[in-house]
Amino acid sequence: MAERPEDLNLPNALLIQVEFVFQLPDGVNISKEARSAISRAASVFVLYATSCANNFAMKGKRKTLNAGDVLSAMEEMEFQRFVAPLKESLEVYRREQKGKKEARKDKDKKADSEEQDKSREEDNDDDDERMEEEEQNDEEEVDN
Secondary structure (H helix, E strand, O other), X not given: OOOOHHHHOOOHHHHHHHHHHHOOOOOOOOOHHXXXXXXXXXXXXXHHHHHHHHHHHHHOOOOOOOHHHHHHHHHHXXXXXXXXXXXXXXXXXXXXXXXXXXXXXXXXXXXXXXXXXXXXXXXXXXXXXHHHHHHHHHHHHXXX
């Protein structure tokens, strides 16, 4: 658990990313005090949302929060208007992850296939060498 209340605040680097996402107009700066206030407000929101989502997980007799718990928490917190965009973002994320997983599988299959081909070529080379040696031995026996 956090030793001080400040430890629960979101990192400043995350707030800078949030500023980037919102694309503030040129010439608009955010004061240090405003950043601090935003950080505290965002931290309180995240802690409250996590607490609500945890209640849904506990009702389901689980210790791990899942996306459904978070979506249910958003509805309970009366943020219904964010549920649809969150679901869309979740679907996009899942599709991306599935694509990455399939790409890794394809890459692994290709690597395995190349490895098998290389192994077969080595086996064929070994067989060719053995056959050449046997032919030489046969020729030597015939000459003797």
